[in-house]
Amino acid sequence: MAVTHGTPGAEDPVVRLEGIGKSFFGVPVLRGVDLSLHAGEVHALVGENGAGKSTLLKVLAGVHRPDSGRIVVRDEEISFASPRDAQAAGIAIIHQEFTLLEHRTVAENVLLGREPVRRGQVDRRALEAETRRLLDWLGEDGIEPGTEVARLSVARKQVVEIVKALSADARVLAMDEPTAALADNEVELLYGLVRRLRDRGIAILYVSHRMREVFDLSSRITVLKDGAFVTCAPTADLDTDQVVRHMVGRPLEALYPERASRPGAVRIALRGAGNERVRNLTFEVRAGEIVGLAGLQGSGRSAIARAIWGIEPFTTGTVELDGVPTRVTGPRTAVRKGIGYVTEDRKGEGLALRQSVRDNTLLVRRAACRGAAARQAADLTRLLGEVGVVARGPHQEVRYLSGGNQQKVVLGKWLAVRPRVLIVDEPTRGVDVGAKQALYRLLRELADDGMAILMISSELPELIGMSDRILVMHEGALAGELPAGADEETVMALATGHGTAA
Amino acid sequence: MRARLRLGDGTGPVLVVLLILLVALTFVGPAYVEPAGYLALLKRAAPLVVLAVGQYFVVVSGGFDLSVGSLVTAEVVVAARLVDGDDANTWWVIALLLGCGVLVGLVNGLITTKLLVPSFIVTLGMLLVLDGAVFLWSGGAPRGALSPSFRVLGRGSADVPVIGQVPWSVIVLLVVLVAAVWFMHRGTGRMLLAVGDNDNVVRLAGGRVDRLRLLAFVLSALLASVAAILLAGFAGVSAQVGEGMEFRAITAVVLGGVLLGGGRGSVVAAAAGALSLEALFSLLNLLGVSGALESAVQGVIIIVAVAYAAHGAGLRRMLRRPVPDTA
Numbered sequence: 125m126a127v128t129h130g131t132p133g134a135e136d137p138v139v140r141l142e143g144i145g146k147s148f149f150g151v152p153v154l155r156g157v158d159l160s161l162h163a164g165e166v167h168a169l170v171g172e173n174g175a176g177k178s179t180l181l182k183v184l185a186g187v188h189r190p191d192s193g194r195i196v197v198r199d200e201e202i203s204f205a206s207p208r209d210a211q212a213a214g215i216a217i218i219h220q221e222f223t224l225l226e227h228r229t230v231a232e233n234v235l236l237g238r239e240p241v242r243r244g245q246v247d248r249r250a251l252e253a254e255t256r257r258l259l260d261w262l263g264e265d266g267i268e269p270g271t272e273v274a275r276l277s278v279a280r281k282q283v284v285e286i287v288k289a290l291s292a293d294a295r296v297l298a299m300d301e302p303t304a305a306l307a308d309n310e311v312e313l314l315y316g317l318v319r320r321l322r323d324r325g326i327a328i329l330y331v332s333h334r335m336r337e338v339f340d341l342s343s344r345i346t347v348l349k350d351g352a353f354v355t356c357a358p359t360a361d362l363d364t365d366q367v368v369r370h371m372v373g374r375p376l377e378a379l380y381p382e383r384a385s386r387p388g389a390v391r392i393a394l395r396g397a398g399n400e401r402v403r404n405l406t407f408e409v410r411a412g413e414i415v416g417l418a419g420l421q422g423s424g425r426s427a428i429a430r431a432i433w434g435i436e437p438f439t440t441g442t443v444e445l446d447g448v449p450t451r452v453t454g455p456r457t458a459v460r461k462g463i464g465y466v467t468e469d470r471k472g473e474g475l476a477l478r479q480s481v482r483d484n485t486l487l488v489r490r491a492a493c494r495g496a497a498a499r500q501a502a503d504l505t506r507l508l509g510e511v512g513v514v515a516r517g518p519h520q521e522v523r524y525l526s527g528g529n530q531q532k533v534v535l536g537k538w539l540a541v542r543p544r545v546l547i548v549d550e551p552t553r554g555v556d557v558g559a560k561q562a563l564y565r566l567l568r569e570l571a572d573d574g575m576a577i578l579m580i581s582s583e584l585p586e587l588i589g590m591s592d593r594i595l596v597m598h599e600g601a602l603a604g605e606l607p608a609g610a611d612e613e614t615v616m617a618l619a620t621g622h623g624t625a626a
Numbered sequence: 627m628r629a630r631l632r633l634g635d636g637t638g639p640v641l642v643v644l645l646i647l648l649v650a651l652t653f654v655g656p657a658y659v660e661p662a663g664y665l666a667l668l669k670r671a672a673p674l675v676v677l678a679v680g681q682y683f684v685v686v687s688g689g690f691d692l693s694v695g696s697l698v699t700a701e702v703v704v705a706a707r708l709v710d711g712d713d714a715n716t717w718w719v720i721a722l723l724l725g726c727g728v729l730v731g732l733v734n735g736l737i738t739t740k741l742l743v744p745s746f747i748v749t750l751g752m753l754l755v756l757d758g759a760v761f762l763w764s765g766g767a768p769r770g771a772l773s774p775s776f777r778v779l780g781r782g783s784a785d786v787p788v789i790g791q792v793p794w795s796v797i798v799l800l801v802v803l804v805a806a807v808w809f810m811h812r813g814t815g816r817m818l819l820a821v822g823d824n825d826n827v828v829r830l831a832g833g834r835v836d837r838l839r840l841l842a843f844v845l846s847a848l849l850a851s852v853a854a855i856l857l858a859g860f861a862g863v864s865a866q867v868g869e870g871m872e873f874r875a876i877t878a879v880v881l882g883g884v885l886l887g888g889g890r891g892s893v894v895a896a897a898a899g900a901l902s903l904e905a906l907f908s909l910l911n912l913l914g915v916s917g918a919l920e921s922a923v924q925g926v927i928i929i930v931a932v933a934y935a936a937h938g939a940g941l942r943r944m945l946r947r948p949v950p951d952t953a
Contacts, residue, residue, distance in 0.1 A: 435830075455829060455830050455831070455832050456832040456833075456834070458832070459831065459832030460832065465830070467830065472824070472826060472827075473826055473827060473830050474827060474830075475824070475827060476819075476820040476823040476824045476827050476828070476889065477823065477824065478823045478885075478889045478890050479816070479819060479820050479823055479889070483816045483819070483820060484820075486813070486816070487817075487820060487827070487828070487831045487833075488831040488832060490813035490814075490816060490817055490833075491817060491828055491831040491832045491833030491834075492831065492832030492833065537831070
């Protein structure tokens with residue numbers, strides 16, 4: 125099975141896509157895209173949201189049939205009628221959402237539908253042995269074939285997903301934003317896994333927004349823009365700026381806006397606040413300030429936001445808003461007291477996806493305000509202009525918007541009630557470079573207008589680029605505070621509990 | 627600009643269906659050559675349309691209300707007994723019926739939102755409870771009678787300048803519809819849709835999800851009471867008057883393209899769905915199709931409509947582009 129195939133170094137591509145074109149309802153999404161994948165290489169595919177990466181992935185996976193162009197697998201032209209054909213040709217896609225059955229074991233998932241059978245029954249021993257063989261081959265010894273998938277961490281689930289693909293004889297593995305769901309310390313583990321897969325002769329197509337990963341892992345980079353092929357070059361011949369310029373099609377001026385010069389009065393202050401997730405927090409955020417909140421996943425970053433907002437309130441200490449001690453008992457009081465919260469989970473908590481841009485933008489105002497304030501909708505146009513949403517009109521459903529525009533709608537929803545304090549959790553997750561820049565500008569403008577912003581992010585460059593001060597969390601407590609422009613090493617040292625504040 | 631008339635989601639197909647049925651009626655039924663025929667159809671359809679509007683509020687916020695049919699029956703039986711043929715009793719009994727409707731809606735809504743029992747189960751339970759109560763109280767044969775003034779709403783007509791005689795039930799129907807459209811355009815109506823789409827988002831926006839859901843159940847039961855008053859006048863008193871009405875109302879809403887599970891659909895479309903259903907039954911009746919087939923037809927409609935809603939885009943694409951060529 126998987127172990128026997130793969131001869132790295134073979135110069136013929138395993139898969140070649142030539143001149144792939146695809147339109148939906150007359151709108152071209154892919155225009156003559158070329159892509160070739162060699163055994164034993166990590167090939168990065170980058171482009172802004174809407175550049176056609178996911179459509180290309182779906183063509184490769186047999187989900188969409190291209191309108192034009194050829195798919196050549198090992199020198200043989202193939203047409204995929206369904207994802208099953210693509211699998212049979214050895215192509216597997218690892219999506220951001222996993223396809224695992226949570227309440228079955230690792231082995232049952234890996235060989236789902238292909239279980240070894242003995243005397244009419246599933247041969248559990250062979251099932252687990254085969255799974256263990258695959259795990260060993262990958263050098264993943266931390267996962268037991270008999271463990272229930274629900275008990276595994278996200279990173280390990282991802283490994284299981286990959287092993288599952290390999291067990292079906294995959295020679296080409298396309299990974300769609302594989303680190304999006306991972307904590308920072310898990311990313312290194314994924315790097316190791318990707319490299320081992322590469323060394324074992326698997327061709328890897330690595331789709332990511334994160335430049336650092338692309339440069340750490342890949343040997344070649346293909347850039348798409350607006351559905352068209354821009355360039356394909358060895359990673360060694362490119363640098364981040366060049367790639368970003370190819371993606372955006374224009375040079376990016378400084379990605380991060382200028383910092384605020386002088387912060388105003390204290391808007392929100394925590395004094396010894398804590399609950400079962402975080403403890404003894406004392407800090408303040410001033411008007412006009414963007415304060416970054418760094419830390420590893422699970423360090424309590426989001427727990428602070430949820431506590432301030434009354435979802436899981438603080439049980440000790442006090443919170444002061446504009447100098448007045450305040451108790452926030454739930455989202456409704458939080459909104460009414462002028463605290464906004466852009467949550468990490470945009471689709472699950474931020475937007476009603478089937479509703480219009482207009483209805484989503486007015487959601488908070490309608491939900492939490494009474495009377496005249498709730499009814500006043502005349503400034504909707506101004507509001508949408510302010511956040512810069514690009515949509516077909518205020519009546520378009522938000523699910524058809526790109527990630528960046530969706531996030532702008534979420535921000536617009538909060539701006540409609542003009543909060544004094546805004547907490548943003550991973551504001552640019554799943555957002556392309558151009559929209560990121562727009563969001564950064566917008567946040568800075570809001571701060572300049574006197575809002576106090578607490579920004580949580582696991583993307584350190586963004587956090588460092590945006591923040592006027594950085595608070596670092598470690599295991600539920602503040603590990604220290606760093607000034608603007610601190611370097612990543614210092615932040616990580618504090619976040620992992622190895623450093624002291626400057 | 628802002629006032630430009632926009633068709634809500636799914637309003638298009640149901641209006642086409644309705645138009646086809648109405649045209650078909652003119653070919654089959656001589657009565658439908660004149661406006662009076664359609665007015666009679668509207669009058670007949672009024673209770674179902676009112677029920678469908680009520681059901682719409684619940685469905686669009688993510689629930690079901692199966693109790694409305696039994697509520698109609700219960701209210702008609704209670705009304706007959708309390709009015710007892712005396713015009714003096716008409717108005718306080720009507721008020722009482724509306725009050726009982728609100729009460730039933732409150733119970734449905736509170737159990738759904740506070741005890742977290744799925745609305746399907748709560749209202750199914752309410753259906754059985756009301757059915758049992760009616761049977762216990764009436765012994766299967768309702769006693770008493772409605773007063774003439776009570777029956778005016780269901781069967782009488784009002785003199786409207788210019789147009790002439792318009793049935794009261796049609797006027798009630800229009801008032802309910804206009805009020806519902808107005809409500810759905812306001813903030814609270816939009817929030818109701820958002821709750822059906824993603825209640826978490828509404829909660830985190832500071833909205834009171836439970837109250838909104840409760841409101842939907844109260845509106846549904848209140849409108850069921852209105853339907854009961856119309857139906858009592860129109861069809862008279864029996865212990866079967868509301869039987870199956872809940873499923874008809876749900877069929878109507880689904881036919882109107884309203885998404886089961888909530889979050890999408892327009893109230894006009896739901897009303898048009900109810901009218902289509904009634905027109906279809908009239909058509910079948912005129913064609914001499916057995917009444918027994920009505921429920922079968924309804925069953926097919928509900929399945930086809932939901933399948934269409936779920937796979938609509940895909941189906942349309944498949945129809946447009948025939949079998950894909952195989953390489």
